[in-house]
Amino acid sequence: MSDAILTLAGVHTDIAQYHILHGVDLMVPRGGVTMLLGRNGVGKTTTLRTIMGLWKARAGRVTFDGHDITAAPVPARARAGIGYVPEDMGVFTDLTVEENMVLAAASGPLDPARRDRIFTAFPPLKTFWKSEAGNLSGGQKQMLSIARAMAEDRKLYLIDEPTKGLAPAIVSTMAGALRELKAQGATILMVEQNFAVARALGDHAAVMDDGRIVWTGTMAELAGDATLQERLMGLSMEAH
Template structure:
């Protein structure tokens, strides 16, 4: 594995009386895409939310380029170049598409060249630029949520199930945008249940179960081994 940009060491997270993460150890290599896989309820979303600071770890270290960001507030972590695309999209429905994008540009005014690239991969955002984000379709809202993370070059992109509930054509559009981001050298940690998309984008994979990482390795190794998939997740990606 190449030099990790992000490392989690023995991270434990509790939510109310529930113990969700039970000592997560995870490396996310720099400039590559790591897929975080596992059954529903395994702790994948909690891991992303703990990294960005929305939930505080009970114990353990979260190292971003060697700096321990565990227990720092989300705004501080965001200013260090970490962006989250949440599962619920998290857009501001009463604000326009333009206003949503402007708020996401934490480093200053939106770079026009980067905005033109986003418009090229997500054309509806140009069309509805001045419209309230709440008026967008579900697929267009997911485009906006993803584009907000992409509006600036980030050190780390955390993406939570971007294809969930979307039509195949919209998933293809998202896949192209994420592939462009990957080719530009981005570091991405992504939760995804669509194994076809996971295979297409992932360089590495980590499988969670019961709040722990139970396997990690090359995405190609997992994708080519049906018995391993069955043992780890009770699923087969063979025909996905």
């Protein structure tokens, strides 16, 4: 595996009385898309939230871009270059699309060139730029959520199920925008249940089960081996 921008070593995370992560070991290579896959409830979202610092690791180490961030607060992780797109979108519904984007550009005014690239990736955001985000459809809110993470250059994007519940046309738009972000050299760690999207976008894959990483390799290797998919996830990508 190439130079790792993110490493988790023996990470344990508890939520209330529940022990969710049971010693996660994960390396995310710099550049490209790493897919974090597995059945529902195995700890994928908890892994992303632990990396972002929203949940605190009880044990183990999280290293980002050569620095130990295990005890770092969320704002420090964001300033270090980690962008997070949660499953619940995380937009401010009472603010306009523009105001959501301005808040996301923490280092200063939103660069016009970057704004235009976002408009190209997500045309509805240009149409509804002055509208309250609460008036957007579910797919448009998801576009805004990803666009907020793109408001500044990030060294790493954590994206949790960006196509969940979206119509096929919106999924296609979302996948195209993520493909363009990847082409710009971004590093992405993404949880995705749509295996067609995972196969199309992923370079690397890590499969979780019961709070642990149980397999790592290339996305092509996993996508090309139905027996391996059945063994790791209990299903075949071809069926989804």
